[in-house]
Amino acid sequence: MQKFGIEPKFEIESIIRLYARWVREGVLKVNSDWNVNNVKFTVQDPCQLVRKGYGDAVADELRYVIKKVVGEENFIDTWPNKSNNYCCGGGGGSLQAGYPEARRYYGKIKNEQIVKTGAPYVIAPCHNCHSQIHDLSEYYGAGYHVVHLWTLIALSLGILGENEREYLGEDLRNCGL
Amino acid sequence: MSDSKQHPDKECGGSFIESVAELLPEGGNLNMCLTCGACSAGCPATGLEDMDPRKFLRLAALGMDEEITTTPWVWMCTMCQRCTYVCPMQINIPQLVYQARQAWPREDRPKGIINSCDVALRNPGHSAMGASSEDFKFVVEDVLEEVQSEQEGMEKLKVPFDELGKTYYLNQNSREPVTEPDEMVPLWKIMNIGTGEDWTYGSNGWAAENYCMFAADDESWEKIVRTKVKAVEDLGAKIWLNTE
Ligand code: SF4
Ligand code: SF4
Numbered sequence: 002m003q004k005f006g007i008e009p010k011f012e013i014e015s016i017i018r019l020y021a022r023w024v025r026e027g028v029l030k031v032n033s034d035w036n037v038n039n040v041k042f043t044v045q046d047p048c049q050l051v052r053k054g055y056g057d058a059v060a061d062e063l064r065y066v067i068k069k070v071v072g073e074e075n076f077i078d079t080w081p082n083k084s085n086n087y088c089c090g091g092g093g094g095s096l097q098a099g100y101p102e103a104r105r106y107y108g109k110i111k112n113e114q115i116v117k118t119g120a121p122y123v124i125a126p127c128h129n130c131h132s133q134i135h136d137l138s139e140y141y142g143a144g145y146h147v148v149h150l151w152t153l154i155a156l157s158l159g160i161l162g163e164n165e166r167e168y169l170g171e172d173l174r175n176c177g178l
Numbered sequence: 179m180s181d182s183k184q185h186p187d188k189e190c191g192g193s194f195i196e197s198v199a200e201l202l203p204e205g206g207n208l209n210m211c212l213t214c215g216a217c218s219a220g221c222p223a224t225g226l227e228d229m230d231p232r233k234f235l236r237l238a239a240l241g242m243d244e245e246i247t248t249t250p251w252v253w254m255c256t257m258c259q260r261c262t263y264v265c266p267m268q269i270n271i272p273q274l275v276y277q278a279r280q281a282w283p284r285e286d287r288p289k290g291i292i293n294s295c296d297v298a299l300r301n302p303g304h305s306a307m308g309a310s311s312e313d314f315k316f317v318v319e320d321v322l323e324e325v326q327s328e329q330e331g332m333e334k335l336k337v338p339f340d341e342l343g344k345t346y347y348l349n350q351n352s353r354e355p356v357t358e359p360d361e362m363v364p365l366w367k368i369m370n371i372g373t374g375e376d377w378t379y380g381s382n383g384w385a386a387e388n389y390c391m392f393a394a395d396d397e398s399w400e401k402i403v404r405t406k407v408k409a410v411e412d413l414g415a416k417i418w419l420n421t422e
Contacts, residue, residue: 050422
């Protein structure tokens, strides 16, 4: 907007920061009681949100919410992380650019980062990241699941419907139903 | 495209990198490279098309404009800014990449990106997947009815549409209404709890994606941003909320 000299009459916000506020204020009463089997989760820091957006502060908010939802001990961070994390390779239009081999070569480092955490689930709070990492998981054969954060928040709140579990693995398909 | 500064004209003495430097505050530090290689070491696109960010900058600095403006590598770099982040001089290489994309004739740029941009321009929601506002609304209502009738405790679930004076105008990536509508439901539930139903979708400018930006098509990008801004303002929302 700055680029075009637009001064909107409203503010711009990311839902990730709202999640954190709502959890902190007790509006979203999430907890990790559902995660009795200690299923592990890692995360992707979307470039748009973190490095190009609100910086480490929002990466911390993201982790705050995740830890509340899956349990502190069940979150395994990648290395590097936050503003210093690698792009997944799905940004900048690359998913539509028509160079799938280059896109997957690019994503190799992201795939390795995830595999190293050993977590069977990656939380990807961005559509491009979600598509790209899902593809990397299949292409490189690691088989980790890629989920949206809203899925886990709703799961924790006990309001995740049966048809809203497309990206969950067999282990969590029926959790809380 | 109307900006002649973006079309380096060697006969007039302007090189590509100079024209880009003119666009950036402090010239984007484009001439301050220490050749330390931190950018390339941490760039996942290093090695593709025999290119990497340091080399790209170097070629530009040497005035090798032909190479800079024709290598398909500019479409493989995701403009993620990690190079800038780790660079001791904070050199804005992605901006150079963006301008190099712009130097491609529009018809030669990747078809997938251009098509998504063009499709978005043709519908008032600016959906890159071509979902009309009616389609969007129809899908939302359809899914909502099903949830209301089949999920216990969700009989009164609401999805505000085009409602005036709400705090939040919620963006929606087209991927959900077009390919996996059930994925929208957890978001609605959370929004209702979080805001006390103080949010709305809009039929204009609702689609969150913007491929014209990736297409380096400034004019179309601006057009889309302006429609979206107007849509939020017309509904009197105070906050434009992104789902990511
Ligand atoms: S912006 Fe491009 S060049 Fe810089 S690190 Fe990201 S992919 Fe590499
Ligand atoms: S990190 Fe910066 S200074 Fe170092 S080589 Fe790259 S552009 Fe040059």
